[in-house]
Amino acid sequence: MRQQFEERTEKRRAALSDSQITVINPPMKQLPFPFALNIGTDIVHIPRIQRLVARSVAASTSLDPAAATNQKTSLSRFVRRILCEQEQAYFKSKFKLSSVASDVQLPSQPITAQTSTEIARWLAGRFAAKEAARKAAPGGAASVNWKEVMIRAEAGGDGRPEVVYLREGGSVGQPGKLSISHDGEYVVATVIAATPEL
Secondary structure, three states, X not given: OHHHHHHHHHHHHHHOOHHHHHHHOOOOOOOOOOOOEEEEEXXXXXXXXXXXXXHHHHHHOOOOHHHHHHHHHHHHHHHHXXXXXXXXXXXXXXXXXXXXXXEEEOOOOOOOHHHHHHHHHHHHHHHHHHHHHHHHOOOOHHHOOHXXXXXXXXXXXXXXXXXXXXXXXXXXXXXXXXXXEEEOOEEEEEEEEEOOOO
């Protein structure tokens, strides 16, 4: 089969004149890409995060204090691990969660299924965006920790999300470009970040 393909290709080439071949394969000088850019992408299955939120919601209504503390702690640990301080404050404010000793505490009134889903979608989006940003970092994911990446709405913009790499303890921020999309049970994020010139 491969031999037949090669024979047909050779016959077509033989039928073309030299000028036609030049048009098909013009000589080309290869130039390097003009910018030092890195790209990262990540996809998250939202139900994975939804299970974490659901366990915490169920534990908050549990009569067993040990189980409730353990499950609340798993959500708190996740939030503290991936969100920087500014994002944690925004998360607690957005979903009207209380904060006790830097822990995420679910509100005393029951959380609706819709709110639980919104929390899971929001956290899944942040997780995907941060993981994509870590992959796009100049030194790769190992060079940047979760809290050194902040996702926020563009300053003075139309609310589009952007990535900010926090440097020097958060006093300096290096922006990156973020595209994020939610579709059904998945969220996908892609980040483009510049490699700083040394």
